[in-house]
Amino acid sequence: MLKRIGVALTIGTLALPVAAQTLLQERLKGLQADPVALKASVEAGRKAAFFCANCHGENGISKTSDVPNLAGQNPAFLLEQIRKFGSGERKDAFMQGLIKVLKDDQPVQISLFYAAAALPPSPADARLAAQGKQVFDKLCVRCHGEQAHGNGEIPRIAGQKLAYLQTSITRYRDGTGIRNNQLMSIATAQLKNDDILAIANYLTQLP
Ligand code: HEC
Ligand code: HEC
Incomplete structure (x- = not known):
């Protein structure tokens, strides 16, 4: 694949x-x-x-x-x-x-x-967010950065919409062809649906 x-x-x-x-x-x-x-x-x-x-x-x-x-x-x-x-x-x-x-x-x-526009953080489930932080720090931080603000063509994912995060991460993992990026396919390959929900809760509440 x-x-x-x-x-x-x-x-x-x-x-x-x-x-x-x-x-x-x-x-x-x-x-x-x-x-x-x-x-x-x-x-x-x-x-x-x-x-x-x-x-x-x-x-x-x-x-x-x-x-x-x-x-x-x-x-x-x-x-x-x-x-x-x-x-x-x-x-x-x-x-x-x-x-x-x-x-x-x-x-x-x-x-x-x-x-140039400001983005306020969104509410999230605190328990899931804490769980998501652990996965993020292990698998995502090296590209998206400590604050999840990315850099250049690596996107900011802090403060992004919960459902959109969940859908996008799942699409990379499943190789649906809707989103194509080899780095993201590799980074998400091992994630379970519960991990994805937790990461999305972590990211959406970040400033
Ligand atoms: C090796 C670098 C790298 C790693 C590791 C990585 N990413 Fe990414 N990520 C990228 C790049 C580059 C893109 C842009 C891909 C594209 O053009 O579709 C991206 C895109 C995304 C997007 C789409 C954002 C949007 O606005 O559409 C999400 C969500 C995301 N990454 C989450 C994660 C998560 C969660 C992890 C950890 C499990 C992770 N990334 C690990 C480099 C990385
Ligand atoms: C009818 C609703 C609609 C309109 C109008 C619209 N968009 Fe979108 N846009 C979307 C949806 C839905 C997505 C997410 C697609 C996906 O799931 O990958 C999106 C995604 C994007 C993305 C990718 C963001 C990311 O984080 O990956 C960019 C950039 C974008 N739109 C720019 C624009 C621009 C510029 C315009 C006006 C010229 C525009 N959109 C008008 C619905 C819309």
């Missing part, structure tokens, strides 16, 4: 305009380093994201538990996921169609807009 995912990733990468995506990630970095241009991009992103607010909320705090919060997310990760929906490497009927409407700098601007 892992081997098959690896092959799919390689083919996907070759078939895509890799150079174009690298340029967008470079553009993102350039804007992050320029406070005046960054402010203008965040404003442009706010306007471009008006339609996204229907599901992801006005400021990136989504309205239902199966839709991810985008607020406070790492912008390089958001940009990479927009690319993955566009290429079909990540599957969601609605997002795949919608993302094709974005043009020019809009993916970069929207990523910067959501990244």
